[in-house]
Amino acid sequence: MTSMTVSHLSKTFKLARKEWLKAVDDVSFELTSGATTALVGESGSGKSTIARMLARLVRPTSGEILLETSDYRKDVQMVFQDPFGSLNPAHTIGYCLRRPLEIHKQPGTAEELLERVNLPAAYARRYPHELSGGQRQRVAIARALAPRPKVLLADEPVSMLDVSIRLEILNLIDRLKREEDLAVLYVTHDLATARHFARDIMVMYRGQIVERGPADDVILAPGHPYTQLLAEAAPDPWAAHEAPGRRREPRRERGTGPPVTDGCLFRTRCPHAVDACADEIAVHGEEHLVRCVLRESEPARRS
Numbered sequence: 001m002t003s004m005t006v007s008h009l010s011k012t013f014k015l016a017r018k019e020w021l022k023a024v025d026d027v028s029f030e031l032t033s034g035a036t037t038a039l040v041g042e043s044g045s046g047k048s049t050i051a052r053m054l055a056r057l058v059r060p061t062s063g064e065i066l067l068e069t070s071d072y073r074k075d076v077q078m079v080f081q082d083p084f085g086s087l088n089p090a091h092t093i094g095y096c097l098r099r100p101l102e103i104h105k106q107p108g109t110a111e112e113l114l115e116r117v118n119l120p121a122a123y124a125r126r127y128p129h130e131l132s133g134g135q136r137q138r139v140a141i142a143r144a145l146a147p148r149p150k151v152l153l154a155d156e157p158v159s160m161l162d163v164s165i166r167l168e169i170l171n172l173i174d175r176l177k178r179e180e181d182l183a184v185l186y187v188t189h190d191l192a193t194a195r196h197f198a199r200d201i202m203v204m205y206r207g208q209i210v211e212r213g214p215a216d217d218v219i220l221a222p223g224h225p226y227t228q229l230l231a232e233a234a235p236d237p238w239a240a241h242e243a244p245g246r247r248r249e250p251r252r253e254r255g256t257g258p259p260v261t262d263g264c265l266f267r268t269r270c271p272h273a274v275d276a277c278a279d280e281i282a283v284h285g286e287e288h289l290v291r292c293v294l295r296e297s298e299p300a301r302r303s
């Protein structure tokens with residue numbers, strides 16, 4: 001079931017007197033209960049701005065965010081990247097977890113929430129500085145779950161954690177998604193975990209979604225030259241088992257001059273660019289969408 005529908009969402013930041021930045025440009029998608037949707041793309045592509053708009057921390061310039069339920073403040077919760085900055089050091093873990101239960105008038109206790117994220121109930125008496133980064137992130141997840149939300153926004157939830165515990169935390173979010181029937185938006189740079197944990201992947205480039213589809217299709221048969229570049233550059237732990245010889249050397253960038261602002265924004269970096277890329281870009285496909293003029297004849301697609 002669709003939990004959240006995002007339509008034509010845009011955000012423009014004013015940088016200086018006559019300088020504007022289109023951080024998010026006409027983005028539409030849906031989040032479904034019981035499923036993870038990954039949002040991937042390089043730094044500065046607008047991923048966090050989308051997550052922050054969905055969390056109502058940033059006001060959209062235009063567009064619409066529709067929630068199936070009516071209580072937005074309760075039903076949409078976010079887990080942030082930094083587990084060290086997200087818990088108030090002056091309060092016990094128990095206090096951090098009881099507050100959202102009280103505010104949203106939910107039954108349950110801090111101890112029960114700790115057990116749901118595999119932490120000992122006795123941690124309720126501890127302070128954030130007594131916990132490791134991974135343990136703090138578990139508390140942040142427990143706090144986000146306290147109001148029994150429908151949508152969980154996870155903005156790079158493991159990128160500041162030790163590599164050795166990242167999978168534990170992602171597995172925890174995955175289990176809770178199934179148990180609570182959550183719609184999860186997973187914002188990440190990491191294509192391998194996006195593919196493993198998400199049902200669908202959306203690829204962002206300079207504020208636009210350039211490709212979207214089932215996770216395996218997007219990673220194994222990327223239709224957009226930008227996704228191909230990302231997939232080729234990413235260390236892929238599954239590649240050796242699935243497709244020997246599939247990987248190629250990343251192509252060299254062709255970028256010259258100032259960045260373009262119309263047509264395909266990737267065309268100055270694209271190894272396949274043709275004149276038509278300067279025109280309005282059509283979106284091809286139904287389940288697997290690709291914003292690329294080359295898609296029709298598919299010369300850019302990997303075999």
Ligand SMILES: Nc1ncnc2c1ncn2[C@@H]1O[C@H](COP(=O)(O)OP(=O)(O)OP(=O)(O)O)[C@@H](O)[C@H]1O
Nearest residue numbers: 013014021023041042043044045046047048049050
């Ligand atoms: N409050 C703001 N004022 C001005 N510009 C902003 C603001 N917030 C974000 N930006 C700019 O918007 C663009 C998109 O930023 P955003 O943080 O959404 O990207 P991102 O894909 O999440 O990157 P990262 O992976 O590094 O977090 C960037 O160019 C960023 O500098």
